[in-house]
Amino acid sequence: MLKLDEVTKEFRIGAFGGRSVAAVRNVSFEVVPGEVVSLIGESGSGKSTIGRMILGLNPVTSGTITFDGRPVRGGKQYYRHIQGIFQDPFSSFNPVFKADRVFDLIKESYYPSVPAAEWAGRVAASLRDVRLNPDQVLGKYPHQLSGGQLQRLLIARALLLDIKLLVADEITSMLDASTRIDVLNLLAELKTRGLGVLYITHDLSLGNYLAERTVVLRRGSVVEMGLTDKVFGDPLHPYTRELLSAVPRLNRAWDDATPVETCLYHERGGTGALLEAEPGHLVACARLPAC
Numbered sequence: 531m532l533k534l535d536e537v538t539k540e541f542r543i544g545a546f547g548g549r550s551v552a553a554v555r556n557v558s559f560e561v562v563p564g565e566v567v568s569l570i571g572e573s574g575s576g577k578s579t580i581g582r583m584i585l586g587l588n589p590v591t592s593g594t595i596t597f598d599g600r601p602v603r604g605g606k607q608y609y610r611h612i613q614g615i616f617q618d619p620f621s622s623f624n625p626v627f628k629a630d631r632v633f634d635l636i637k638e639s640y641y642p643s644v645p646a647a648e649w650a651g652r653v654a655a656s657l658r659d660v661r662l663n664p665d666q667v668l669g670k671y672p673h674q675l676s677g678g679q680l681q682r683l684l685i686a687r688a689l690l691l692d693i694k695l696l697v698a699d700e701i702t703s704m705l706d707a708s709t710r711i712d713v714l715n716l717l718a719e720l721k722t723r724g725l726g727v728l729y730i731t732h733d734l735s736l737g738n739y740l741a742e743r744t745v746v747l748r749r750g751s752v753v754e755m756g757l758t759d760k761v762f763g764d765p766l767h768p769y770t771r772e773l774l775s776a777v778p779r780l781n782r783a784w785d786d787a788t789p790v791e792t793c794l795y796h797e798r799g800g801t802g803a804l805l806e807a808e809p810g811h812l813v814a815c816a817r818l819p820a821c
């Protein structure tokens with residue numbers, strides 16, 4: 531369904547754009563229908579940049595991103611199948627309009643000929659799908675709804691389309707613990723309907739809870755990926771181990787703590803490409819500059 535092949539993103543920086551910074555380097559992975567893939571890594575590792583490229587909001591510098599075999603192109607038809615939901619639900623709503631205007635916009639763009647009564651029925655069904663009571667959320671302004679309700683409203687909006695892939699970028703990080711679990715359970719339920727989810731998070735426990743497969747990103751490069759059970763149960767890259775064992779410590783950054791001398795592959799002539807440690811479990815050499 532979604533395939534990233536050697537995707538690199540460089541941003542021009544500096545006063546006249548004279549320098550560039552590589553935010554994402556040679557990243558390849560796939561998301562298939564009915565699967566949650568979690569993309570994890572510390573702040574600045576390139577997770578959101580990948581999400582934005584998939585959503586057609588940032589162009590790739592090199593490599594390809596394809597959806598059902600076709601390159602990402604943005605536009606109405608693309609967004610019929612792929613939707614993104616972001617960390618701060620309030621930023622997705624215009625505070626001067628009622629929150630349910632997001633449904634009107636979908637109707638105007640995609641279903642102009644659907645009669646109003648039928649559309650109201652579809653909206654109500656979609657809200658119930660995300661366990662919202664239409665009577666409690668329709669007709670309200672964004673500030674009258676909670677963050678969790680707004681996130682679910684956005685998922686309900688996506689469900690009104692013929693959605694196949696949801697890019698969920700830190701969508702639970704602003705929610706309280708119980709609402710977070712509700713939204714995660716909702717995502718878990720959606721995948722049973724065949725939806726693919728790219729779940730972007732820096733919170734390892736949430737990725738573990740939800741995802742069939744996990745991609746670990748460090749400084750724009752994939753350092754390890756595979757079945758979540760394998761990556762979490764038998765982490766091979768020192769950075770993954772450090773992430774998994776990390777208890778926040780005020781005076782110590784992850785980078786300082788990463789022991790690169792324990793790389794399993796360097797002595798075997800690792801080239802920077804991911805090596806298959808066991809079927810479906812890939813890991814990078816930890817001593818190479820890209821790591």
Ligand SMILES: Nc1ncnc2c1ncn2[C@@H]1O[C@H](COP(=O)(O)OP(=O)(O)OP(=O)(O)O)[C@@H](O)[C@H]1O
Pocket residue numbers: 541542543551552553571572573574575576577578579580732
């Ligand atoms: N428009 C931009 N121009 C220049 N640099 C950018 C731009 N967007 C992102 N970057 C840089 O790219 C790198 C990756 O950023 P990105 O937002 O993808 O990281 P992230 O893993 O999502 O971080 P966080 O978890 O904090 O959101 C960072 O170094 C960031 O400063």
